[in-house]
Amino acid sequence: MTGLAKFSGVVDVVARLAVLAGVFLAFTVVVGPSFASPGNIEGICMQSAVYVMAGLGMTMIMIAGGIDLAAGSTIALSMVVTSMILKHDGGQNPALWTPLAVLGGMAAGMLVGMVQGLLITSLRIVPFIITLGGLVSIRGLTKQIADNQEISPPANWLYQNLMFPVQGRTLNWQLFPIGVWATLVAAVGAGLFLRYTRLGRRIYAVGSNESTARLCGVPVERTKILVYAIGGAFAGLAGILEFSKLNLGQPTGAQMYELYIIAACVIGGTSLRGGVGTIFGTVVGALLIGILNIGAQQAGWPKQVQEIVIGLIIIAAVALNQLRGQEKRS
Amino acid sequence: MTDPVTSSDVLLSMRGVHKRFGSTHALRGVDLDVRAGEILALIGENGAGKSTLMKVLSGAHAPDEGRMTLAGEPYAPRGPLEARNRGVGMIYQELSIAPDLTVMENVLLGVEPGRGPFVSWRQMYDLARAVLTEVGHASLDPARRAGTLSVAELQLVEIARSLSLGARVLVFDEPTSSLTRRDIDNLFALLGKLRAQGLGIVYISHFLEEVRAVTDRFIVLRDGASVGAGITKDVSDADIIRMMVGRQVDDLYPRTPHTPGPTVLRVDRLAGRSKPVGASLDLRRGEVLGVAGLVGAGRTELLRTIFGLDPVKRGTVTVASHVGAASPARRWRQGVGMVSEDRKAEGLALGLSIADNITLSKQSRFVLPSRQNRECEPWVKKMSIKCRSPRQVVGDLSGGNQQKVALARLLRHGVDVLLLDEPTRGVDIGAKAQIYQLIDQLAVAGRAILMVSSYLPELLGICDRIAVMSRGELGVARPVGEWNQHDLMAEAIRQTSGEVSQ
Numbered sequence: 001m002t003g004l005a006k007f008s009g010v011v012d013v014v015a016r017l018a019v020l021a022g023v024f025l026a027f028t029v030v031v032g033p034s035f036a037s038p039g040n041i042e043g044i045c046m047q048s049a050v051y052v053m054a055g056l057g058m059t060m061i062m063i064a065g066g067i068d069l070a071a072g073s074t075i076a077l078s079m080v081v082t083s084m085i086l087k088h089d090g091g092q093n094p095a096l097w098t099p100l101a102v103l104g105g106m107a108a109g110m111l112v113g114m115v116q117g118l119l120i121t122s123l124r125i126v127p128f129i130i131t132l133g134g135l136v137s138i139r140g141l142t143k144q145i146a147d148n149q150e151i152s153p154p155a156n157w158l159y160q161n162l163m164f165p166v167q168g169r170t171l172n173w174q175l176f177p178i179g180v181w182a183t184l185v186a187a188v189g190a191g192l193f194l195r196y197t198r199l200g201r202r203i204y205a206v207g208s209n210e211s212t213a214r215l216c217g218v219p220v221e222r223t224k225i226l227v228y229a230i231g232g233a234f235a236g237l238a239g240i241l242e243f244s245k246l247n248l249g250q251p252t253g254a255q256m257y258e259l260y261i262i263a264a265c266v267i268g269g270t271s272l273r274g275g276v277g278t279i280f281g282t283v284v285g286a287l288l289i290g291i292l293n294i295g296a297q298q299a300g301w302p303k304q305v306q307e308i309v310i311g312l313i314i315i316a317a318v319a320l321n322q323l324r325g326q327e328k329r330s
Numbered sequence: 331m332t333d334p335v336t337s338s339d340v341l342l343s344m345r346g347v348h349k350r351f352g353s354t355h356a357l358r359g360v361d362l363d364v365r366a367g368e369i370l371a372l373i374g375e376n377g378a379g380k381s382t383l384m385k386v387l388s389g390a391h392a393p394d395e396g397r398m399t400l401a402g403e404p405y406a407p408r409g410p411l412e413a414r415n416r417g418v419g420m421i422y423q424e425l426s427i428a429p430d431l432t433v434m435e436n437v438l439l440g441v442e443p444g445r446g447p448f449v450s451w452r453q454m455y456d457l458a459r460a461v462l463t464e465v466g467h468a469s470l471d472p473a474r475r476a477g478t479l480s481v482a483e484l485q486l487v488e489i490a491r492s493l494s495l496g497a498r499v500l501v502f503d504e505p506t507s508s509l510t511r512r513d514i515d516n517l518f519a520l521l522g523k524l525r526a527q528g529l530g531i532v533y534i535s536h537f538l539e540e541v542r543a544v545t546d547r548f549i550v551l552r553d554g555a556s557v558g559a560g561i562t563k564d565v566s567d568a569d570i571i572r573m574m575v576g577r578q579v580d581d582l583y584p585r586t587p588h589t590p591g592p593t594v595l596r597v598d599r600l601a602g603r604s605k606p607v608g609a610s611l612d613l614r615r616g617e618v619l620g621v622a623g624l625v626g627a628g629r630t631e632l633l634r635t636i637f638g639l640d641p642v643k644r645g646t647v648t649v650a651s652h653v654g655a656a657s658p659a660r661r662w663r664q665g666v667g668m669v670s671e672d673r674k675a676e677g678l679a680l681g682l683s684i685a686d687n688i689t690l691s692k693q694s695r696f697v698l699p700s701r702q703n704r705e706c707e708p709w710v711k712k713m714s715i716k717c718r719s720p721r722q723v724v725g726d727l728s729g730g731n732q733q734k735v736a737l738a739r740l741l742r743h744g745v746d747v748l749l750l751d752e753p754t755r756g757v758d759i760g761a762k763a764q765i766y767q768l769i770d771q772l773a774v775a776g777r778a779i780l781m782v783s784s785y786l787p788e789l790l791g792i793c794d795r796i797a798v799m800s801r802g803e804l805g806v807a808r809p810v811g812e813w814n815q816h817d818l819m820a821e822a823i824r825q826t827s828g829e830v831s832q
Contacts, residue, residue: 197447201431205439208428215426216440216491217411275430 016268016284019317023288027295035298038175039167045176046163046245048290049183050075050238054257055264055282056190057113057234062265063194064227065207065274066120066127070134071235072257074112076250077142078105078239083249084145086153098157105243106236112138113232117225135258143251151249162244179241186237191279203227207274260289267317288317339365341530342387342405342418342499347396349382349554356382357393358554364499364530369521371541371562372534374551375574375784375819380503380534383551387501387532388420389413401498418499419492423507425484429477434458436476437490461490466520482513489520500524501532506540507626518544536624536823538567550574567820575786575815583791584770590794591615594778595636595666595747600645602628602635608645609804611780611797613747618769618779619807620793622786622818628802629782630671633749636780637661637668649747662691667740671751671782673729677736680725684710684717687724687735691743709738714764730761737768748772750781754788766792786815798822 028035054071061068068074082105089097112134120130162179166172194200205213206223214220242254266272267288268281292313296306342364349357357379364370374380385391386398389407398405400416407413413420427436434454435442443453458472467486470479476487485505492500502521506514521531521544533545541548541562548565550558550573558573595613600606605628613619621629634640636647638656646653649664661668670677678687685702688709694701699721706720713734717727724735733753740748753769754762769779769792783789789796790810797807798821805821 196449196451198442198444198449199447201435201442201449204431205428205435208430209426212426212428212436213439215410215414217414218440275428 012269013280016281020284020288020291023291023295027291027299031295031298035295038171039165040294040298042165042167042176042180044287044290044294045180046165047294048286049163049180050241050254050257051261051264051286051289052187052283053183053241054235054238054261055268055286056187056279057231058261059265059268059270059277059279059282060190060194060203060227061127061231062262062270062272063207063274063277064203064224065210066224066227067131067262067272068113068116068134068228068231068235069128069131069258069262070112070116070138071231071238071261072254072259073135073138073142074109074232074235075239075242075254075257076252077112077138077145078109078236079243079253080142080146080151080249080251081105081108082158082240082243083151083153083247086156086158087151089153091154091156094157101156101158102240105240106233109236109239110229110233112141113235114225114229116232117228120228121221121224139251146249146251148251150251152247153249155247158240158244159247163241164244179244183241186234187279187283190234194279199223199226204275207276209275261286263314264289267314267321269321285317288313340399341366341401342532343399344386345397347383347386347393347398349386349391349393356554357386360396360551360554360556361559362532362549362556364532366498366528366530367525368546369525369531369533369544371545371548372532372551373536373538373541373548373570373574375786378551378574379554380551382554384420384422384501384503384534387413387418414492414495414497417495417497419489419495419497419501421485421488421492421500421502421505423504425481425488427476427484427487429475431476432472433462433470433474433476433479433487434472436487437461437472437494439491441495457494458490461494462486464493465490466516466523480513481508482510482516485509485517486520497529499530499532501534503534504536504626505533506535506537514540538570538823541570568816571816571819575819583788584767586770586774588616588618588773588794590617591776594650595780596646596648597636598646598648600632600635600647601643602631602640603643605631605802606635606799606804607802609799610645611804611807613778613780615746615776615778616773617794618773618781618792620789620796620810621780621782621799621804622784622789622796623782623799623822625784627799627822629799630751631802632799632804633668633751633780633782637666637749639668662743662745665744665746666749667691667743667745667747668749669733669736669740669751669753671755673732673736673756678724678732680723682724683721684715684724684727684735685720688720688739688742691739705742706738709742712741713738713768728761729756730764733757733761733765737765746777748777748779748781750779752783753781754783754785762788786818789818790815800824 034040054075058068058071082101085097085101085104116130116134120127161177163177166174166177194203202213202218202223205218206220210220243249264285265277265282268278268285270277270281292310296309340363344360344362347357347360360383372380386393389409389412400418405416407416428439437458438454442449443457444450455472462468462470462472465486470483476484505517509517525531535541545562548560548562549556550570552574591614593612593614597609597611600609609632611619621632623629631640635642638658638661642656647656649666652664674680685706688706689702703720710717710720715731715734717731724732754765757765773779781793790813793810795807795809796813798805798818800822
C-alpha cells in the first residue's frame with residue numbers, strides 16, 4: 001500500500017510538472033523562441049515569485065480550513081510600509097534601515113493577519129466574511145497611511161538587488177535575482193515546516209476535522225490565529241518583493257492579487273474544505289499563472305481575451321484535480 | 331448494586347449521579363461500577379439516558395449530584411481532554427477521525443512525539459505500529475491516509491489512540507452498529523484481550539446477543555436511573571427486557587374506532603442506498619401504521635426513500651395509482667407529506683415565519699403576506715399554536731409549537747398520506763396529547779398515517795398496526811392487539827437471521 005501511495009505521489013508530481021511544461025511549450029510555439037529565452041524565463045519567475053511568497057501563507061490558511069481574501073490588500077500595505085521606512089531614512093544609513101524596512105513590511109502583514117485570526121476565532125464568523133472585510137478595510141488603512149500618494153524612496157538596496165533582472169544578452173549564472181532565490185528558500189522552509197513540525201501537522205488536523213483536533217487536545221483557536229499571522233507575514237514578504245520591482249509603494253497596488261494567489265493554491269491541489277494541500281502544488285500553480293499572464297501578453301492577445309482564457313484555465317485545472325481525486329478515492 | 335464490590339478492584343465507580351437540563355431530569359440516580367478485567371454491559375432503551383451518562387463520564391457534562399471515582403481517587407473531568415488524560419477513553423458510534431491525516435497522526439494526535447517544535451516521523455511510525463500491533467492489526471500501515479480505511483479499521487485507530495494514552499477504562503457506544511459480522515468477531519476477540527490485560531470496559535448495546543457474547547456483568551438504565559444489575563450469564567432475555575421497558579401505557583391515547591379503506595401507499599421490497607434492505611408494506615386510508623425499531627435500524631431511511639429524499643435502489647413505491655420515479659416535489663403533488671425527525675436542520679426553516687413554513691410546500695406564484703396570513707390563521711387556531719402572529723419566526727417557538735407548525739404544513743397542503751418521523755420527539759406532554767388526538771382525528775377522516783417512533787407506549791397507544799424494523803429489514807405489520815412492549819423490544823433487538831454467522 002505504501003509503495004502504491006508513494007507511486008501515486010510521484011505520478012502527481014510528474015503530472016503537475018508535465019502540465020506546466022506543456023503550457024510553457026504551447027506559448028513558446030505561439031510566441032516564438034524568444035519566450036524561452038533566459039530573460040523571459042526570469043521575468044516569468046519574478047512575476048510568479050510574488051504569488052508564490054503570498055501563496056505559502058495562503059496554502060497554510062487553506063489547509064487549516066480558512067481563506068484570506070485580504071492577501072492583496074496586505075501586500076499593498078507592506079509595500080507602503082516598506083517604502084515609507086526607506087523614504088524616512090532617505091538613503092543615509094542603509095545598513096540599518098534596509099533590514100528595518102523588510103522587518104516593517106513583514107510585521108505589518110503579520111499584524112493584520114493576526115488581527116483577522118483573532119476576529120475569526122473570537123467572533124466565530126466564517127473566515128470568508130472576516131477577510132472580505134479585511135480586503136476592504138486594510139486597503140483603506142493602506143491609503144490612509146500613504147495619504148493617498150505613491151511613495152517613492154530614493155534608490156536603495158532592495159530595488160537594486162531583490163527583483164532587478166540579472167539576465168542580459170549573455171546568460172548570467174546567478175540565473176535569478178535574489179528575491180526569486182529567497183522565495184525558493186522560503187518555499188522549501190514552508191514545506192518542511194508543514195511536514196516536520198508539530199504546528200505544521202496540527203494545521204492539517206484542524207482543517208481535516210476540527211472537532212477531532214479539539215478532542216485530542218490541539219489548541220484549535222491558537223493554531224488558527226497563528227496560521228493567519230504566518231499567512232499575513234508571507235503576504236508582507238510578497239509586498240516587499242512587489243515593492244522592489246518598481247521601487248514604489250503603491251497604496252492601490254496588488255489589486256486582485258488575492259484571486260491569483262488563491263487560484264495558484266487551488267490549481268496546486270489545495271482543498272477549499274481544508275486538510276489537503278502542498279507547498280509544491282502551490283509553487284507549480286503560481287508558475288502556471290505567471291506563464292499565463294506573461295504568455296498571453298506576449299502572444300498579443302487583447303487584455304479582455306487574456307482574462308477570459310486565464311479564468312477558464314483556472315476552472316479547468318481545478319476540475320482536473322477533482323477528477324483525479326475521485327479516481328484515487330474509488 | 332446486587333453483588334458486593336470490594337473497593338480494591340473497582341476501577342471506575344459512579345454513585346447516585348444526577349443530571350438535569352432545565353426541566354428535564356436526564357439522569358436520576360445512576361450507580362455503576364467497572365472493575366479491572368471485566369466487561370460491563372450498559373443496556374437501555376433509546377432515551378434511557380445512556381448518552382447523557384457517556385457525556386458525564388467523558389467530562390462533556392458535569393453531574394449535578396453524585397460522586398465518581400477512578401481507581402479510588404475522585405474523578406471529575408472538566409472536559410474530554412482531561413478524561414482522556416486520566417485514562418478514560420470513549421469510542422463513539424460517530425468515529426472521531428481526521429480523514430486527511432495518516433493513521434499514525436490520528437493515533438498520536440495531540441501527543442505527537444518529537445523534539446522541540448519538530449515531530450519525529452520515525453518515532454511516530456514506531457509508536458503507532460506498536461500500539462496497532464497491540465490491538466491486533468499489525469498489518470495496518472501507519473503511513474496510510476485515514477480516509478481510505480474501513481469503518482472497522484477506523485475503530486481500531488480510535489482504540490489505539492486511547493491505548494497510546496494509557497487508557498484504563500474504555501467505553502464503547504454501540505460499537506458494532508456499522509460493522510460486518512467478521513469485523514464484529516474480531517472486535518470481540520480484541521475486547522477479550524483488553525479485558526485480560528486488566529482494562530475495565532463499558533459496552534453499550536441494544537443487542538442482547540452481543541451482550542451475552544462479550545460481557546461479564548450488566549446494568550440496565552431506564553428513565554435515567556439504574557434499575558437492575560447482575561451477572562450476564564445468570565439472567566434471561568425476558569428479565570432484561572422487562573427491566574428495560576417496565577412502564578405502563580396510560581390513557582394519553584385516544585382510541586376512536588378507525589375503519590380502514592382502500593390501500594393508498596404500497597411499498598414493495600424497497601431497498602435504499604444502505605437501508606432499508608427490504609421493506610414491504612400496505613398502508614390503507616383511515617389507519618395508523620407504526621414502525622418500531624432501534625435508532626439506526628433504517629426507519630428514517632425507509633420514510634425518506636418512500637418520500638423520494640433518498641434514492642431507491644430496488645423495489646417500488648406506489649401512491650394511489652402512481653408508480654415510477656420519486657422526488658419530494660412529486661410526492662407533495664401526489665398528496666404525500668412528510669414530517670422530518672430533525673426539526674431544526676430539515677423539518678423547518680427556523681429563520682422564517684410560521685406562515686412561510688406552513689405554505690412552503692404549495693405557494694401561489696405571487697406571495698402576498700396578507701393572503702399568506704389569512705391562509706394560515708385557521709391552522710394556527712386549529713393546532714393551537716401559541717404565537718403572537720403567523721409572521722413570528724419559527725425559531726422562537728417551543729419544541730411542541732414548532733412540531734405543530736411542521737404538522738400544519740401537511741394539513742394545509744391537504745395531503746392524504748402522512749409520513750411522520752418521531753412526531754413527538756422533544757415535545758412536552760401537553761403538546762404530545764394534542765398530536766395524538768390530531769393523528770386520531772386524521773385517521774377517522776380517512777387519511778393514512780405511517781409513523782416512526784422510538785417510544786413504544788405511543789406506538790401501542792395510537793397505531794392500528796405495527797411493524798418492527800431491525801437492521802434494515804421491515805417485519806410483518808400486525809394488529810396492535812397482537813403486540814406488547816416486550817415483544818416489540820424483543821423483535822427490535824433480534825439479530826437478523828442473515829447476520830448470524832456459522
